[in-house]
Amino acid sequence: MENEYQKGIIVNIPVKIPFTALEKAMEAKINDTEEGGKSINDYAEVKWIWLEKNEALPYDITLGLRVKAKTFLFKNKEIELKIHLKFSFDRETQKFSLEKYKAVGENTSWIKDKLVQLILNTVLHKKMLSKSKQDLGHKLQEELAKINIKLRENKNPTKGVHVGAHMEKLSISHFLFERQAVYVYMNVLGEAELEITELPS
Structure with a gap:
């Protein structure tokens, strides 16, 4: 046989990120106050944040918020706001970005529509939606360096x-949005060598 032995390891790994983990990260991000900026807490109390997947909608995922207004005009009014999100991912450049979104309030009353726009435009768009474009390739290279140090x-x-x-x-193949989690499919390429320096007796 003349089959040539090829060194190397190629591993495909699905990484599961439950919605619960993403919800905690989003809650911290939304409530965070930037230097010289505004927090959502200046306008409303966030009662509940959740993520959901609706197969009937042409979006990847939906971010839901239940908030209680604090401003004088809308004080103590509670609304439910949903933001449908669709993302794009370029495998070659490893860039992940928000392709489009649509915000929907729980009803069409003038007061609640104005509150939805206030929260969306002054807080959510600045803190989350406008920063959704990420160069994941750069972040993965940083993680790759850490992995090799551990090895x-x-x-x-x-x-x-x-x-x-x-x-x-270390690269990402694609994303899959399911009902309770997001799956990130990773590709790992490397080499490994095993040496036995002492045989068991």
Whole structure:
């Protein structure tokens, strides 16, 4: 047989991110106050934040908020606001961005429509929607460097065994939005070598 042995490891890994984890991150982001800026808490108390997937809509995911207004004109009025989000991902450049969104209030009353626009335009758009474009390739390179440091630090996982490993590439294949989670499909390319320095007796 003349089959040539090829060194290298190619691994495809689906990474599950539950909506609950994303909801906590979004809640912290929405409530955060930027230097010299406004927080959503200046306008309304966030009662509840959630994510949902509606197969009937031409969007990837929906962000829902239940808020209680604090401003003089809308004080103590509660509304439910949903923002339907559709994303795009370029596999070649590893750039992830918001393609389009649509905000919907729970009814069409003038007061609540104005409150929806106030929250959306002054807080959510500035803090989240306008910053949705991400260069994931750069972030993955930073994580790749950290992984390789850990691999170099742990070359002897057990007595008599020496492992040499190096990850050359870490990239994202695609995203899949399901009903309770987002799946990020990762591609890992690298090399590994195993050396037995002491045989068991």
